[in-house]
Amino acid sequence: MTQKLSVRDRLSALFKGVGTLALLLLVFPINLITVLIFLAWNLIGFPFQKRKVADNPKRVLITGGKMTKSLQIARSFYAAGHQVILVETDKYWLSGHRFSKAINKFYTVPAPEKDPDGYCQKLLEIVKQEKVDAFIPVSSPVASYYDAVAGNSLSSLCEVIHFSPDITEMLDDKFSLCDKARSLGLSVPKSFLITDPQQILEFDFTKGRSRYLLKSIRYDSVSRLDMTKLPFEGMENYVKQLPIIQNNPWTMQEFITGQEYCTHSTVRQGKIRLHCCSKSSPFQINYEHIENPKIYAWVEKFVKELNLTGQISFDFIQTEDGTVYPIECNPRTHSAITMFYNHPGVANAYLNDSVDSNDSPIAPLPDSKPTYWIYHEIWRLTGIRSWSELQAWVKRFNQGTDAIFRVDDPLPFLTVPHWQITLLLLQNLSKLKGWVKIDFNIGKLVELGGD
Numbered sequence: 001m002t003q004k005l006s007v008r009d010r011l012s013a014l015f016k017g018v019g020t021l022a023l024l025l026l027v028f029p030i031n032l033i034t035v036l037i038f039l040a041w042n043l044i045g046f047p048f049q050k051r052k053v054a055d056n057p058k059r060v061l062i063t064g065g066k067m068t069k070s071l072q073i074a075r076s077f078y079a080a081g082h083q084v085i086l087v088e089t090d091k092y093w094l095s096g097h098r099f100s101k102a103i104n105k106f107y108t109v110p111a112p113e114k115d116p117d118g119y120c121q122k123l124l125e126i127v128k129q130e131k132v133d134a135f136i137p138v139s140s141p142v143a144s145y146y147d148a149v150a151g152n153s154l155s156s157l158c159e160v161i162h163f164s165p166d167i168t169e170m171l172d173d174k175f176s177l178c179d180k181a182r183s184l185g186l187s188v189p190k191s192f193l194i195t196d197p198q199q200i201l202e203f204d205f206t207k208g209r210s211r212y213l214l215k216s217i218r219y220d221s222v223s224r225l226d227m228t229k230l231p232f233e234g235m236e237n238y239v240k241q242l243p244i245i246q247n248n249p250w251t252m253q254e255f256i257t258g259q260e261y262c263t264h265s266t267v268r269q270g271k272i273r274l275h276c277c278s279k280s281s282p283f284q285i286n287y288e289h290i291e292n293p294k295i296y297a298w299v300e301k302f303v304k305e306l307n308l309t310g311q312i313s314f315d316f317i318q319t320e321d322g323t324v325y326p327i328e329c330n331p332r333t334h335s336a337i338t339m340f341y342n343h344p345g346v347a348n349a350y351l352n353d354s355v356d357s358n359d360s361p362i363a364p365l366p367d368s369k370p371t372y373w374i375y376h377e378i379w380r381l382t383g384i385r386s387w388s389e390l391q392a393w394v395k396r397f398n399q400g401t402d403a404i405f406r407v408d409d410p411l412p413f414l415t416v417p418h419w420q421i422t423l424l425l426l427q428n429l430s431k432l433k434g435w436v437k438i439d440f441n442i443g444k445l446v447e448l449g450g451d
Contacts, residue, residue, distance in 0.1 A: 010432040017429035020438070021422065028418050038410040054081030058351065059104075059130055061085045061123070061158070063147065064138030066092040066420065066443035068373070068403050069333045071100060071412060072341060073138060073350075078102035080347035085130050087123070094423045095443065096415030101408075105130060112146030120150040127157050134159045136311075136350060139332040140442075141219035144168050148331075161266075161350055163310040163331050171312065171331035173217050175251040181326060184305050186298055189254040189317075189325045195246045197239045203252070205231040211255040214239075215328070218248055229255050253327070258319040260327070261292060264334035265299055265361075266349055270307040272300055272361040274349040276336050280315065285441055286396065287336045287403075288370035289363065294324050335441055338371040338403040339364040370400040373440045375417060403441070416443060 060077050064070040065088030074084040074097070083104045088095050089111045098106040107126050112119035127135065135154050137147035139162075148168040151160040163171065170176045178188040190210060194200060200214070211229045228238065230252070244250045259279065266274035277295055278287040295316055303312065313334035315327040340346050345362045377397055384390050405413040421438060424445050428435060435445040 009434060013432045013434045014429070016434070017425055021425055021429070024417055024422055024425075031414050031418065035410045035414040038407055042408060042410075052079065052081040054347075058082045058133040059085065060134045060136060061087060061127060061130070061132040062136050062138055063087045063123075063143065064140060064333070065095040065097055065106065067138060067140075067335070068097075068441050068443070069335045069337050070138035071097040071102070071404065072338050073136065073333070073346070074100065074102040075406070075409065076340065076343070076346035077350075079344065082347060085126065085132065087126065092420075092443070094420050096412050096417075096420035097443075099411045099415045101411075112150075113142050116146055116149065119146055120153050123150050124153055124157075127154050132158045134161060134351065136161045137332065141172075141330070141332070144172060144330075144332050159351075161268075161310055163308060163312075167306070167308065168331045171329045172219075174215055174253065174328050175217060175249075177326065177329045178251075178253075180306075181302060184302065186302060187323050187325055189256050189327070191254065192252045194244055194250045194252050197242060197244050200230065200239050200252060201236060212252045213255050214242065214250055214252055216243075216248070216250050256317045256319060256325050256327075258317045258325075261290075261295055261316045261318060261324075262287075262334060262336055263295060263299060263314045263316065264336045265303065265312050267303045267308050267310060267312060269309055270304040272296075272303060273359075274337075274340070274346065274363075275299070275361050276339050276364050278336050278339070284335060285376045286370060286372050286400070287339050288400075289339050289368065291363075292318070292324075294318065294322055298324050298326070335403075339368055341371065341401070341403070341406070342368055370396070371403040372396065372400045373404065374402045375438075375440045416440065421445075 060082055062070050062074055062084055065086040070086065074086060077084050078101070084102055085105045085107065086095070086098060086103045087107050087109055090108045091111065093108045095106070097103065107122075109122040110118035123135075126132065135151065135158050137143070137151070139147045145165060145168050147162055148165040151162045152165070154160055170180060175191050175193045178191040182188045192203070194214070211231070213227065213229060242250070261277055262280050262284065263275065263277045265272050275296060276289050277292050278289060281287075295318070298316070299312075299314065310331065311333045313330040313332065313336070316324045317327055318324045343362060343365050349362050377393070380393060384393060402413070404416055417440065420443055421440065428445060433447065435447045437446045439446055
């Protein structure tokens with residue numbers, strides 16, 4: 001049943017939507033001129049450029065077309081001389097990435113959570129029609145499992161670089177992940193499966209001095225930002241309003257203090273082929289590679305013991321004594337892969353027949369710059385309250401690079417904010433629906449109960 005919005009909510013959605021569209025319109029001429037200049041530059045230089053063609057060119061099917069990470073992987077395969085077919089769900093037919101020169105074909109498919117059979121069938125049709133050689137899902141949190149199911153259907157026709165449905169479910173479950181890692185002798189935080197709020201109220205918090213966070217096992221783009229620590233006085237009302245039931249379990253996970261990191265690894269038959277690690281940032285929109293041997297060793301043992309093939313991402317906390325604890329795992333591509341924007345070896349790290357078993361895994365190049373999204377950085381300016389904060393912002397801006405903009409492929413830098421996001425805003429505005437924030441990285445409006 002659709003919740004009826006109050007007049008106040010509708011007015012708030014109206015002003016918020018119109019205001020945001022006005023700001024995007026304000027910067028549109030600057031963005032347009034910048035992109036046109038580089039398009040002209042590339043057009044003039046094109047006759048003198050020869051595109052690389054791989055010795056054994058592949059046709060690669062990549063999902064998640066609205067997200068920057070799918071664009072990055074597409075660009076990496078294009079640069080290596082392969083052809084890319086990009087896919088997104090019907091809702092995001094307006095993907096600005098479809099205009100990238102790296103994209104050979106673009107298709108839309110049914111939303112997997114609404115039409116699982118239709119989703120798998122459409123992917124199967126695309127694979128057959130386009131004679132796809134490799135299927136590389138760049139999954140949304142909702143789609144990871146369905147991509148695994150689809151992979152079973154596609155595996156006889158092309159290579160599938162994704163986990164099985166069972167493994168995907170285990171990795172995506174914050175409680176099961178810790179349980180599995182503990183059985184492998186790896187360090188994990190204390191975790192408890194919660195299927196009823198009463199379990200929390202009856203929990204003996206006096207044993208030990210640990211504090212805990214409550215996390216929805218099922219992906220929730222809003223509640224995942226809640227960092228309320230238990231126990232606290234008067235927490236009964238807070239706990240009882242959470243949607244914890246038997247078929248929507250949560251986990252109560254030990255709150256560990258330390259430095260937080262995020263990682264992405266592309267793995268094949270239990271071996272890491274590509275790996276990056278970055279200190280975590282607010283809303284995960286800034287990435288700078290850092291070598292962390294203890295985190296790498298943790299991931300290396302985990303994927304080896306499970307003989308994994310696919311893309312796996314972790315959030316870790318490293319305490320002062322150097323111990324690393326997994327906070328959660330995502331069995332899919334991480335946006336940190338944008339740090340490979342100038343690395344020529346990404347496609348080879350993914351493809352089965354182009355990686356020697358003795359090859360070392362690749363990492364971002366020493367000269368790669370930290371990645372950010374310029375519209376997020378501009379928005380951050382509104383929250384700066386001191387000279388030191390401004391200096392840090394200027395340093396981050398000068399030393400990094402936008403994750404979408406490329407001199408040789410500038411069009412997505414225009415079409416993501418001024419086509420993709422603009423049309424999403426207009427759609428919401430027509431229904432006077434509210435939204436929490438704009439995520440230019442993921443290419444969507446974050447909404448309560450959204451995808």
